[in-house]
Amino acid sequence: xxxxxxxxxxxxxxxxxxxxxxxxxxxxxxxxxxxxxxxxxxxxxxxxxxxxxxxxxxxxxxxxxxxxxxxxxxxxxxxxxxxxxxxxxxxxxxxxxxxxxxxxxxxxxxxxxxxxxxxxxxxxxxxxxxxxxxxxxxxxxxxxxxxxxxxxxxxxxxxxxxxxxxxxxxxxxxxxxxxxxxxxxxxxxxxxxxxxxxxxxxxxxxxxxxxxxxxxxxxxxxxxxxxxxxxxxxxxxxxxxxxxxxxxxxxxxxxxxxxxxxxxxxxxxxxxxxxxx
Amino acid sequence: xxxxxxxxxxxxxxxxxxxxxxxxxxxxxxxxxxxxxxxxxxxxxxxxxxxxxxxxxxxxxxxxxxxxxxxxxxxxxxxxxxxxxxxxxxxxxxxxxxxxxxxxxxxxxxxxxx
Numbered sequence: 001x002x003x004x005x006x007x008x009x010x011x012x013x014x015x016x017x018x019x020x021x022x023x024x025x026x027x028x029x030x031x032x033x034x035x036x037x038x039x040x041x042x043x044x045x046x047x048x049x050x051x052x053x054x055x056x057x058x059x060x061x062x063x064x065x066x067x068x069x070x071x072x073x074x075x076x077x078x079x080x081x082x083x084x085x086x087x088x089x090x091x092x093x094x095x096x097x098x099x100x101x102x103x104x105x106x107x108x109x110x111x112x113x114x115x116x117x118x119x120x121x122x123x124x125x126x127x128x129x130x131x132x133x134x135x136x137x138x139x140x141x142x143x144x145x146x147x148x149x150x151x152x153x154x155x156x157x158x159x160x161x162x163x164x165x166x167x168x169x170x171x172x173x174x175x176x177x178x179x180x181x182x183x184x185x186x187x188x189x190x191x192x193x194x195x196x197x198x199x200x201x202x203x204x205x206x207x208x209x210x211x212x213x214x215x216x217x218x219x220x221x222x223x224x225x226x227x228x229x230x231x232x233x234x235x236x237x238x239x240x241x242x243x244x245x246x247x248x249x250x251x252x253x254x255x256x257x258x259x260x261x262x263x264x265x266x267x268x269x270x271x272x273x274x275x276x277x
Numbered sequence: 278x279x280x281x282x283x284x285x286x287x288x289x290x291x292x293x294x295x296x297x298x299x300x301x302x303x304x305x306x307x308x309x310x311x312x313x314x315x316x317x318x319x320x321x322x323x324x325x326x327x328x329x330x331x332x333x334x335x336x337x338x339x340x341x342x343x344x345x346x347x348x349x350x351x352x353x354x355x356x357x358x359x360x361x362x363x364x365x366x367x368x369x370x371x372x373x374x375x376x377x378x379x380x381x382x383x384x385x386x387x388x389x390x391x
Contacts, residue, residue, distance in 0.1 A: 188353045220281040222352055222361060255281045256288070 023051040026101060028059050029110040030071055034121045043110065044068065050101045056109060057085050057096035060123075072122035080239055083175030087123045088112040093177040095239045114180040129189065130176050133196040137218055139203060142211040156208040169202035169247050171240045178234035178244050190223035194234035194244035197225055201247035204254070216255055225251055287345045294338040301335055304328070323386040336379040344372035 029043040046067050048059045057075055064071050075085040078097045085096040089111055090104055101109060117125035143156075178194040179185055185193045192200075197219060204215045219225040225248060234244040253259035304322075305313050312318060322328045348368040352361060 184353065188356060190356050191353075216281075220279055222280055223356065224280060226280055226284045227349070227353060256285060 023049050025107075026050050026059070027108045028063060029108065030060070030063065030122065031110075031112040032071075032122055033119070035119045041112075044071075052102055054101050055097055056089055056094075056099045056101060056104075056111065059101060059109070060096060060111065072120070072124045074124045081173060083173035086114050086175045086177050086180070088114060088180070093180045093237045095175060095177070098239050114176060116180045116182065116185045117176065125176075127176060130179050130193065130195070131174075133192040134174065134199065137192065137196045137200040137203075137215070138211075139199045141203065141206060141209045142214070143208060144210055158207060162207045165207070166202045166205040168242055169198050169205075169244075172199060172202075172242050173240055175239065177237045177239060178242075181233040181237045183231050183233065184227050184229055188223055188227055191227050192219065192224065194228075194248065197228070197251065198234075198242060198244035198247035200225075201251045204251060212254075216251070219251065220255055225255065228252075283345060287342060290338045290342040290345075294335065294342055297331060297335045297338060301331060304331075320386060320389060323383065323389075326387075329383055329387045333380060333383055336383070337376055340372050340375050340379075344368045344375075 025047050028046045028048045030046070032042050032044050046063045048062050050059060055078075057073075057078060060071070060073050061075075064073060073085070073096075075097065076082040077084070080095050080098040083095070086093060087096055088094075089096065089099055090106065090109060093114055096111070111123055113119050113123050113125045117127065117130065120126050172195060174195060176195065178198075182191075182194050184191045200215055200219050203209050204212055209215075228245075228248050230245060230249070232245045235242075235246065238244065250259065307313075308318070323332070345368070348364055351364040351368070354360075
């Protein structure tokens with residue numbers, strides 16, 4: 001046991017030494033400005049020492065701590081769970097905490113605020129509109145067959161196959177990267193965006209939810225699901241491996257009455273539950 | 278009408294237009310292309326009731342599909358109730374006008390003597 005511990009310590013020391021040797025400098029360009037900045041885009045540039053595992057967020061925090069404390073950044077968990085540090089890094093929407101500088105393959109890194117969001121200051125954007133779209137699709141399970149008195153608590157039983165129907169969509173962390181990459185959102189502010197539509201499918205496909213028709217009606221309007229051009233950029237930028245474009249196409253399939261399978265399944269399950277109770 | 282219904286019509290007319298235009302082109306290549314566009318040939322085509330019906334359906338399908346496509350594009354340009362009403366009305370009137378004018382042409386030419 002002691003030997004194992006010593007070995008682990010030695011390895012970590014070697015890694016640290018290697019990391020120190022690997023360190024180099026990069027040029028970090030950070031967008032500066034507020035919503036009323038009428039002039040051309042302005043950037044402040046900083047030289048930042050980085051090593052093999054330095055993330056863009058680490059580099060930004062280095063600048064904020066040691067070089068310029070006035071930079072506005074939003075971050076929290078530093079492990080791609082909270083979705084706070086979304087920004088455009090070298091032209092692509094990414095999470096700063098999830099993007100290693102070494103994987104960008106360049107010595108010049110440019111950080112800009114997320115497009116399609118109103119700017120607050122520097123790298124911080126306003127998520128109000130994004131969350132409003134999310135709220136509109138009613139992102140919670142609705143089940144009218146539940147006993148309102150809740151005299152007898154019961155579980156919703158699901159098979160692994162039923163969970164698979166929506167599981168990947170439940171990994172969404174609401175970071176807004178898909179929303180900022182969407183070309184339709186760029187022109188149509190009433191369009192719910194890939195995040196909200198994928199969540200609409202997530203609850204639609206969940207067999208614990210029985211408001212399928214309501215959910216379909218909710219996205220079936222002039223600025224709704226039909227405005228998706230299927231560019232697929234939402235799925236490309238998602239840091240959690242969610243495929244919003246797939247969710248949108250699946251929901252469209254149901255609206256066009258091409259796909260009926262989960263509906264059938266849901267009806268069967270309801271029947272089984274009724275018999276069980 | 279629900280947007281979903283409009284889009285169903287949009288997709289169906291798109292597919293049907295593809296089919297009818299393909300038939301139309303196939304019928305053109307039965308004879309050498311330059312011959313098929315001769316005045317007598319064209320008028321004779323119009324006087325064939327099946328061909329006139331095919332042309333009419335191409336006209337209707339493409340007008341519905343095309344003008345709805347235009348409506349969708351214009352709706353994305355700006356977002357206001359006034360604009361949406363204007364765009365819907367404009368594309369609807371334009372679609373009816375194009376179909377009416379095209380139908381008139383088909384009817385007149387099909388009744389014309391060679």
